[in-house]
Amino acid sequence: MTELILDVVSGLLLLGGAAFAVIGGIGVMRFPDIFTRLHAGGITDTLAPLLIVGGLVLQSGFTLLTFKLLLILLFLLFTTPAASHATARAALVAGLQPVTRDSTDQKETRSSNS
Amino acid sequence: MRYFIWLTFLLALLWLGLSGVYKPLLFILGGASIALVVWLTERMEVLGAEHDPGALSWRLPVYWLWLIGQVVLANIAVAAAVINPRRIRPRMIEIDAPQHSRVGQVTYGNSITLTPGTVTTRLDGSQGRLQIHALLPEAISDLEAGEMERRVCWLEGPP
Numbered sequence: 001m002t003e004l005i006l007d008v009v010s011g012l013l014l015l016g017g018a019a020f021a022v023i024g025g026i027g028v029m030r031f032p033d034i035f036t037r038l039h040a041g042g043i044t045d046t047l048a049p050l051l052i053v054g055g056l057v058l059q060s061g062f063t064l065l066t067f068k069l070l071l072i073l074l075f076l077l078f079t080t081p082a083a084s085h086a087t088a089r090a091a092l093v094a095g096l097q098p099v100t101r102d103s104t105d106q107k108e109t110r111s112s113n114s
Numbered sequence: 115m116r117y118f119i120w121l122t123f124l125l126a127l128l129w130l131g132l133s134g135v136y137k138p139l140l141f142i143l144g145g146a147s148i149a150l151v152v153w154l155t156e157r158m159e160v161l162g163a164e165h166d167p168g169a170l171s172w173r174l175p176v177y178w179l180w181l182i183g184q185v186v187l188a189n190i191a192v193a194a195a196v197i198n199p200r201r202i203r204p205r206m207i208e209i210d211a212p213q214h215s216r217v218g219q220v221t222y223g224n225s226i227t228l229t230p231g232t233v234t235t236r237l238d239g240s241q242g243r244l245q246i247h248a249l250l251p252e253a254i255s256d257l258e259a260g261e262m263e264r265r266v267c268w269l270e271g272p273p
Binding site: 020023024026027030031032033035036038039040042043045046047050064067068071077078080081082084085088089092098099100 | 128131132134182185186189192193195196197199202204205206223224225227228229230231232233234235236247249
């Protein structure tokens with residue numbers, strides 16, 4: 001019984017991770033410039049691996065495999081900010097100006113400023 | 115000296131965790147590679163306050179748990195913005211990084227980058243200023259409220 005519950009929960013976590021990875025990918029296509037696209041890539045970098053590794057840890061239980069999976073997560077969470085920062089910095093140094101359009105929808109802008 | 119003991123301990127833990135095959139030959143190889151790495155770090159003189167693994171305290175897991183919670187919340191906000199891209203208001207802002215050590219400032223900058231919706235584009239260590247590109251107005255008001263700033267100050271402890 002507990003195995004069934006574990007399987008269902010880990011399956012949900014894996015599906016959730018996959019869904020967020022896809023959303024991140026869609027965001028990379030949708031957003032207007034490199035800086036906003038970095039934010040979308042951030043979803044694929046953080047929440048997707050968190051959920052996927054979480055689902056895999058539930059499958060592996062208390063073994064060495066869990067230790068290795070958590071190490072992967074640790075290294076990923078330490079290195080991706082450095083990569084994001086380097087990309088943004090390089091884009092700024094290369095002279096790319098971030099898009100700072102306020103909005104296409106004026107009504108929302110006013111309500112968020114008030 | 116404390117630094118070397120900590121480094122040896124962490125490297126041994128890493129080796130044992132990654133190997134999983136506990137035979138004398140592998141213990142000898144592991145011991146040799148740990149000794150090599152510790153000797154190299156001594157030769158390279160990279161030891162010091164900034165690289166002391168023993169500086170990791172019990173506060174770190176607490177901070178990580180809180181940060182993971184923030185990352186999940188920020189992810190949901192950015193995912194909603196992906197689904198409805200009209201919500202995005204990209205802006206560049208500057209905020210203070212009042213941490214007293216360089217490690218603290220970098221931790222703050224990296225935490226901001228790790229949270230989706232905000233990317234640190236520049237860290238001026240001497241003046242303690244961060245330049246940030248933010249996607250959503252909520253992320254900016256969260257940063258200006260200073261919750262993360264206080265947590266990182268708490269993490270690095272008193273000077």
